[in-house]
Amino acid sequence: MHHLYIVTGASRGMGLALARQLLSPAHRLLCLSRHVNDTLAEQARAAGASCEQWCQDLAEAPAAAQRLAAWLRGHDPRAVASATLINNAGVISRVGPLEDSQPADLAHALRVGLEAPLLLTGAFLQATRDWTAPRKVLNVSSGLGRRAMAGSAAYCAAKAGMDHFSRCVALEQAHLPHGARIVSLAPGVIDTDMQAQLRQGDPAGFPDRERFVQLQAQGLLSSPEDAARRLLDYLGRPDFGIQPVADVREV
Numbered sequence: 001m002h003h004l005y006i007v008t009g010a011s012r013g014m015g016l017a018l019a020r021q022l023l024s025p026a027h028r029l030l031c032l033s034r035h036v037n038d039t040l041a042e043q044a045r046a047a048g049a050s051c052e053q054w055c056q057d058l059a060e061a062p063a064a065a066q067r068l069a070a071w072l073r074g075h076d077p078r079a080v081a082s083a084t085l086i087n088n089a090g091v092i093s094r095v096g097p098l099e100d101s102q103p104a105d106l107a108h109a110l111r112v113g114l115e116a117p118l119l120l121t122g123a124f125l126q127a128t129r130d131w132t133a134p135r136k137v138l139n140v141s142s143g144l145g146r147r148a149m150a151g152s153a154a155y156c157a158a159k160a161g162m163d164h165f166s167r168c169v170a171l172e173q174a175h176l177p178h179g180a181r182i183v184s185l186a187p188g189v190i191d192t193d194m195q196a197q198l199r200q201g202d203p204a205g206f207p208d209r210e211r212f213v214q215l216q217a218q219g220l221l222s223s224p225e226d227a228a229r230r231l232l233d234y235l236g237r238p239d240f241g242i243q244p245v246a247d248v249r250e251v
Helices: 013-022 038-047 061-073 103-127 153-173 193-199 209-217 224-235
Strands: 002-008 027-033 050-055 080-087 135-140 181-186 245-247
Touching (some): 013 224, 080 224, 135 153, 181 224
Parallel strands (some): 002 027, 002 080, 027 050, 135 181
16 A cells, blocks of 8 residues: 655646655655656665656656556556645746736746646646545645735636635535545645745836845745645645645744
């Protein structure tokens, strides 16, 4: 018996931290990212852990979902103690007013940040529909899905959509005999490449820029490792799924 974990965006940042913390001989880990992380592969071998990495562009969400469903159907459900999908990957379009944004940039942010989690969640639930092992979906959301911010319409929209589709899926799964539990969880403010992108925004089109500069200056950003640990702690809580939209800072 093994615990099955699927993590998107696992080649860097918090996704990489999640993958590293999930390395265990008792786990089977699948990572979906645009690039393979060689260090993660080495750490998995050293830990005696199963870690498969796919080079998968999540902007091509239908292909990613189809591939995931086929992979899951190749498992013997009797050998799976639990199955968990962590939709972590996300991108932010160029910071600035919507009217100055490029359509392709906006579309890419929405495909990776909303379409991919939606399709991957559907594929995960469909492929494991008849499994009796506990199933969970953890969507890594953001406070910006619940609080608007000028200059970041696509990212805010993607995270708001993630929150709401999680609510819908929670209602659907609640009526099933072995329904999955799903939570869209905001992880707090983390020191990642996305934060650096926000700090480099043009103040003329991004009035919140100084707030992000000060968060770093005052040491108020969580490390990816600490944020990953808090997410996994939440994932392991017995009440996971009671509230389909949550924030690690409010528990």
